[in-house]
Amino acid sequence: MTKQLGVIGVDVGGTNTDAVLMKGSVVVSATKTLTTYDVSEGVETAIREVIKNCKDQYKIQRINIGTTHFINAVLQRRHLAKVAVLRFCSDASRAVPPFCGFPNSLRKVMEGKVYMLQGGFRLDGLDITKFDEDEVKKCVHEIKESGIKNIVVCGVFSTVYHEQETKAKEIIESIIPDASITLSSTIGYLGMLERENATILNESLRPLAAKYVRGFGGILERLHLQNCKFYFTANDGTIISLQKLIESPVLTFSSGATNSMRGAACLSGERNAIVVDIGGTSTDVGVLKDGFPRPAGEHIDISGVRTNFQMPDVYSIALGGGSLVEVSMDDVKIGPISVGYKLLEKCCCCGGNSLTVTDLAAAGDVFTGLGDPNKAKAVISPEDTARAIDQMRKMVEAAIDSVKISVGDVPVILVGGGSLLLDTNKPLTGCSKIYRPENCQVANAVGAALSQVSGVSQNVVPFDNEDREEQIASIRQQAIDSCVNAGGILSSVEVIEFLKTPLQYLPGNLVTVKIRVVADLDEGFAGMSLLDNDSFKASIDAIDESKLSTGETEVDDDEIEPHENVNYDENGDWILSKYDINCIALGAGIFGAGGGASPELGRLKLLGVGKPIRIRSVER
Numbered sequence: 247m248t249k250q251l252g253v254i255g256v257d258v259g260g261t262n263t264d265a266v267l268m269k270g271s272v273v274v275s276a277t278k279t280l281t282t283y284d285v286s287e288g289v290e291t292a293i294r295e296v297i298k299n300c301k302d303q304y305k306i307q308r309i310n311i312g313t314t315h316f317i318n319a320v321l322q323r324r325h326l327a328k329v330a331v332l333r334f335c336s337d338a339s340r341a342v343p344p345f346c347g348f349p350n351s352l353r354k355v356m357e358g359k360v361y362m363l364q365g366g367f368r369l370d371g372l373d374i375t376k377f378d379e380d381e382v383k384k385c386v387h388e389i390k391e392s393g394i395k396n397i398v399v400c401g402v403f404s405t406v407y408h409e410q411e412t413k414a415k416e417i418i419e420s421i422i423p424d425a426s427i428t429l430s431s432t433i434g435y436l437g438m439l440e441r442e443n444a445t446i447l448n449e450s451l452r453p454l455a456a457k458y459v460r461g462f463g464g465i466l467e468r469l470h471l472q473n474c475k476f477y478f479t480a481n482d483g484t485i486i487s488l489q490k491l492i493e494s495p496v497l498t499f500s501s502g503a504t505n506s507m508r509g510a511a512c513l514s515g516e517r518n519a520i521v522v523d524i525g526g527t528s529t530d531v532g533v534l535k536d537g538f539p540r541p542a543g544e545h546i547d548i549s550g551v552r553t554n555f556q557m558p559d560v561y562s563i564a565l566g567g568g569s570l571v572e573v574s575m576d577d578v579k580i581g582p583i584s585v586g587y588k589l590l591e592k593c594c595c596c597g598g599n600s601l602t603v604t605d606l607a608a609a610g611d612v613f614t615g616l617g618d619p620n621k622a623k624a625v626i627s628p629e630d631t632a633r634a635i636d637q638m639r640k641m642v643e644a645a646i647d648s649v650k651i652s653v654g655d656v657p658v659i660l661v662g663g664g665s666l667l668l669d670t671n672k673p674l675t676g677c678s679k680i681y682r683p684e685n686c687q688v689a690n691a692v693g694a695a696l697s698q699v700s701g702v703s704q705n706v707v708p709f710d711n712e713d714r715e716e717q718i719a720s721i722r723q724q725a726i727d728s729c730v731n732a733g734g735i736l737s738s739v740e741v742i743e744f745l746k747t748p749l750q751y752l753p754g755n756l757v758t759v760k761i762r763v764v765a766d767l768d769e770g771f772a773g774m775s776l777l778d779n780d781s782f783k784a785s786i787d788a789i790d791e792s793k794l795s796t797g798e799t800e801v802d803d804d805e806i807e808p809h810e811n812v813n814y815d816e817n818g819d820w821i822l823s824k825y826d827i828n829c830i831a832l833g834a835g836i837f838g839a840g841g842g843a844s845p846e847l848g849r850l851k852l853l854g855v856g857k858p859i860r861i862r863s864v865e866r
Contacts, residue, residue: 252304255695334365334401366402440554509693513683524664661689701729734765
C-alpha cells in the first residue's frame with residue numbers, strides 16, 4: 247500500500263508544544279503536549295503523538311518547527327556568546343559605540359572587544375575614509391589572543407555598499423579560520439545602530455543555534471525519520487533551512503505569533519483580517535494582509551535592545567485562560583497575573599481555589615469542557631460572572647481597535663486554546679464577522695506546517711533619475727533570486743511587500759525601496775544537508791559551552807523606574823534621571839513628528855555621559 251505524503255508542523259510555546267500532521271491544507275491529526283525544560287524532548291513527544299494519532303499511514307516528507315528558544319535565551323541571558331565588533335565608521339558615530347544601547351545585564355554577557363576603524367561609506371558610495379587592511383589585521387590578532395571566536399562586522403551604509411564588510415570577513419577567516427562571523431548587511435536594514443545591535447544579538451546566538459540543530463537531528467534519528475527534511479519557521483511567516491537558521495537565528499524571534507496568524511488564514515480561508523490568539527497567559531492581536539502578518543515599524547525593541555530586522559506587528563494584552571480574576575462591588579480586574587501551566591490544579595472548576603478566566607467561561611456556560619462548571623458557579627454569582635465576561639470582551643475589543651488602521655468593521659479570526667472561552671454569540675464591536683475555525687486551538691502548528699519561502703532586497707534609489715524603474719526592477723529581481731535560491735518555485739513567486747520610503751534631508755530626492763516576495767517550496771529542493779556533514783558535527787562538538795552565559799546575571803539590573811517627582815538640587819538645578827531622559831526623548835519624537843531626525847542618538851549620548859546632567863533655568 248502506497249503511503250500518503252504528509253507534513254508535520256510543530257510550534258513550541260512557553261506552556262504547550264503543539265503539533266499537526268497535514269495533507270495539503272487539511273489537518274489530518276493534531277496534538278497538544280506540555281513544553282519540557284529540554285525543548286527537544288517535548289518536540290519529540292509531540293511528533294510521536296501526532297503520528298500515532300493518524301488513522302492512515304503517511305510518509306513524512308518534511309517537518310517544520312517554530313520555536314521561542316532563541317528569544318527566550320536573550321530574555322533569560324542564557325547560552326549567549328561573547329562578541330567582538332569591528333565597526334567601519336572613521337570618525338562618524340564614535341559618540342555612540344557598539345553596545346551603548348544594551349541593558350547592563352546583556353552587556354555583561356555579550357560585550358567583547360570593540361573597535362571603531364577607518365572606512366565606512368557615504369550615501370553616494372564614496373569612502374568616508376579608506377579601508378585600512380593593516381589596522382583590521384592588528385585588531386583581528388587581538389581578538390584571536392582574547393579567545394573570542396564570534397565576530398560582528400558592521401559598516402556605515404554597508405547595506406548599500408558591502409565591499410568593506412566582505413573584505414573584513416576574508417581577513418578574519420585568514421587569521422581565525424574557525425571564527426563565526428556575521429555581516430550586518432545580511433541581517434538588518436538602513437539605520438546603522440539598530441542594524442549593528444541586531445547583528446550582535448544574532449552572532450551571540452549562533453553557537454546555541456548550531457547545538458539546537460544538532461539536537462533536532464537526534465530527534466529525527468530516534469523517530470526513524472533521518473531522511474526527512476526539516477525547516478524552521480521565520481518572523482515573516484515563511485520557513486528557512488537549517489543553514490539559514492544557524493546563520494541567522496534572530497529571524498525566528500517572533501515565529502510563534504506569525505505561525506498563529508498564518509494558521510488562522512489557512513483554517514478560515516480569510517486572507518485579510520485581524521487575528522486574536524488567546525493563550526494561557528496572554529492574547530496576541532495582529533493584522534493579516536494578503537495572508538501574511540503585517541510587518542512592524544522599522545525599529546523593534548528586543549529585551550531592551552533597539553533593532554531593525556523583520557518582525558510582525560503584534561499587540562499583546564495580559565488576558566489568557568489562566569489569568570486571575572478579581573471581582574469587587576464596583577470593579578472587575580482580569581490579569582496580569584496568570585496561573586499559566588498550573589491551570590489544571592489551580593482553577594476552581596478543577597478543584598483549585600484560584601478564580602481564572604477559564605472559570606468565568608465555565609460559570610457562564612460559554613465553555614464547559616474542562617472540570618466541573620458547578621465548582622466555578624459556587625464561587626462567583628451569575629451577576630458577577632456576567633460583569634467579568636463583559637470586561638473580558640471589552641479587553642479584546644480594545645485590543646482589536648488598537649491594531650486597526652481604518653474606521654470600518656473588519657473580519658476577526660479567533661485562535662488559540664483560550665479562544666474557546668470567548669462567547670461568540672454576542673458580536674464584538676468593530677467586527678464584521680467572527681471566525682473560530684475547526685482546529686483553532688492548534689492554529690500555530692498549522693501555520694508552522696505551511697510551506698512557503700521568502701526573499702527580500704532593499705536599496706536606495708534616486709527617485710528623479712530616468713532609470714529608477716530599471717533600478718526598482720533590479721531590486722525585485724534580487725528578491726526573487728534570493729527566494730528561488732532558498733528553494734522557492736519561480737512560477738509561484740508573489741510580491742507581498744513593496745515599500746518606498748523617502749530619505750529626508752539628503753540631496754537627490756532619494757528613496758529606500760524594499761521588496762519582499764514569497765513562493766511555494768520546491769519539495770525536490772535539496773538545500774544543504776548538515777546533519778550528515780562530519781565537519782559540521784565536529785564544529786558543534788568544538789563549541790566550548792563553558793564560555794556561554796549561564797543566565798545567572800540579573801535581568802532587570804538596570805530597569806528604568808518611572809517616577810512623578812522632579813529631582814532638584816539645593817541650587818535649583820534639575821538633575822536628570824534615566825527616566826527623565828527617556829521622557830524627553832519621547833516628547834521630542836512626538837513634537838518632531840512632522841520632520842526632523844530621530845531623538846534616539848541624543849538619548850543614547852545622554853545615557854552614556856556617566857555623570858549627573860543638570861538643567862539650569864536661564865533666569866539664573
